[in-house]
Amino acid sequence: MATLPKQLRNLLKQIDLFSIPVPVLTDDATSKYSSPSSGIISILASVLSLAYFAYVLSEWASGNILPTITSNQSAQAYSEQELEDNFIQFKLADPANSDPFQRNNNIITPLLFVVDNYEIASPPLPLFSDDENPFTVGLNKGTLIVNNLNQNIDEQSFKPQRNYLLVFIQCLDQYLEENSNCASQEVIDQYMKEYHGFLSIIMKLEQYNYREDQIEYITKQAYQALSPTYIQYTQIAIQQKAINLDNGLLFQNQVTFKLINDFYLINQSIDNQYLQNIVSTFSNQNIKLNAIMAYQIRIDNLQISDRIIMPKLSAVLAYIGSIVQVIFMLKYLAVFINNHNLKVEMQTQILQIYYPNLKNIIIKRNYFGKIIPINDNNQQEIYTETFVKQYEEHLDIAFKKLRLINIIYELSRIELLLEKHFGLENVSECNQMGSTFQFNSNDKKNESARVSMLSTGNSGPQPTDDIFKLFNKS
Structure with missing residues (x-):
């Protein structure tokens, strides 16, 4: 240096x-x-x-600092879930390239039944594909409700349990709308004898992106064989996730989201008569259905709950402080x-x-x-x-010699030496030695109150140039 x-x-x-x-x-x-x-x-x-x-603040602003997430699973006695249009879709991958769900010359008609507390209160709704989405049918807007309360409830506060029953049947004119028609029976019979690949179940799922602070949508697919010979009954259980978000900068600020997190399938082989009995029991009518497959869409009462606490300013500063200490x-x-x-x-x-x-x-x-x-x-x-x-x-x-006790020792030796050579009285009078401060240049220099040590014979003339000369040397 x-x-x-x-x-x-x-x-x-x-x-x-x-x-x-x-x-x-x-x-x-x-x-x-x-x-x-x-x-x-x-x-x-x-x-x-x-x-x-600056780096930590940039990471915090970009959402790259991980929040505190606590997850648990609980059973819900009551829950509702709103569904958007085409929230769940059924798409056929048919090598024969023949759309059975089309409105005209229909071969397979998906019928949607709304089931409230094991009762079908309204006529079935037929679903058709369109030119923009061939081989595909989707559910309209609706609400799924799970209600497992074992007590009398107020209908205004708690709605009855609701799920959907979607039955794929061979086309029957009685279930079609005015602007639709069935294909001929020969065409339908010939279609049922052929191989038609897989039916994809496509569902739109939701997830919370804490970096962007927004809900994102993803899709999940499951596949099932389309085989008219073996009728399948499938439960589509939709799993919900509750997000309890605390995004306060300094203090707590609670925001709650309820998302559709996942779904899973439960399959069971049944015969055609069993499915007809189920629909007849729910509707109290004798219904004849030549069913191919059936899906019951419901909400799973097991719900995942996530508690997300976003990094607060105090936590970020504490994090910065710990690293800065290093x-x-x-x-x-x-x-x-x-x-x-x-x-x-x-x-x-x-x-x-x-x-x-x-x-x-x-x-x-x-x-x-x-x-x-x-x-x-x-x-x-x-x-x-x-x-x-x-x-x-x-x-x-x-x-x-830098030690304080050594400095005191040296001063005491000097004091004893002065006392020995000049006497105790002369040394004591040194406390009154000094000069008068001059306030201006015209003042007459006063005689100092110094004591001359006559015993030594060392008294001499007082300095006349600068009275602070000796003081400034210290």
């Missing part, structure tokens, strides 16, 4: 954040000791801290350097006070503190083993 310009060294000392208090009186006017090395460490620590602070481990290095440099400077100055000729000797040390010789021939002659040993010993003695 000695090779740095003096102005730069002074600037680094001013920047030093890790100055140490000076425990002894020195010729320096400051109460703290700073060094250029510690100033560089202070700059490094400050830059790293500010850079990391960065400020450099502080201990800076303090160590300052303590070491202060000790070396004080030892050297004290030693030069006792031995002024040492001011002309250049002392250099390596990184381990060991004295190294100088290339100058005049200096090399001094760097003998005996000199180095004595110099190190005298440095230890000089450091001991």
Whole structure:
């Protein structure tokens, strides 16, 4: 650091954040000791801290700091779920490339029954594909309700349990709308004998993106074989997820979302008569259906609940503070350097006070503190083993003189020496020695109240130039 310009060294000392208090009186006017090395460490620590602070705030603003998420599963006695148009779709992958769900010349008609507490209260709704989505049928808007309460409920507060029964049947004119018609029976029979691939069940699921703070939609598919020979009854159980979000910046701010998280299938093989009996029982009518497959769409009463607490400002600042503390481990290095440099400077100055000729000797040390010789021939002659040993010993003695008890001891020796040579009375009168302060240049210089020590014969003329000369030397 000695090779740095003096102005730069002074600037680094001013920047030093890790100055140490000076425990002894020195010729320096400051109460703290700073060094250029510690100033560089202070700059490094400050830059790293500010850079990391900006980085964490950027990550927080981008939502990349993970929130606290607690998840559990619970059984719901009552729950409602609103469905959007085409929330669930059934799409046929048919190698024959013949759309059985079309409105005209229909072959297979999906019938949607709304079941409230095991009762069909309204006529079935036929579903058809269109030109934009061939081979595909979808459910319209609706509401699914799960109600497992074992007590009398107020119908205005709690709606009856509701699910949907979707039955795929061979086309019958009695279930069609006015602008639709069935294909001929020969076409229908021929279609039932052929292979027609898989029926895809496509459902739109929801998830909460905490980074973007929005609900996102994803799709999930399941596949089933379309085989008129074996009739399948399938339960489509929709699983809900409740999101309890706390997105407050400083204080708690609760927001609740109810999402459709997943679905699963429960399959069972049945015969055609069983399905007809089920529909007849629910509707109290004798219904004839030549069914191919049936789906019961319901809400699962097991619900997943997520508690999401977004990172708050206090948590982010605490996180930053913990890392900054690690960065400020450099502080201990800076303090160590300052303590070491202060000790070396004080030892050297004290030693030069006792031995002024040492001011002309250049002392250099390596990184381990060991004295190294100088290339100058005049200096090399001094760097003998005996000199180095004595110099190190005298440095230890000089450091001991910095102790307060040693300073008091030295002052007491001086006081006893003055008392011995000048007498106790003359030494006591020194407390009143001083000069009168001159308020302007025209004032007559007053005689000082100094006591002449006649016993020594050392009294002399008083200085006439600057009465603060001696004071300024301290």
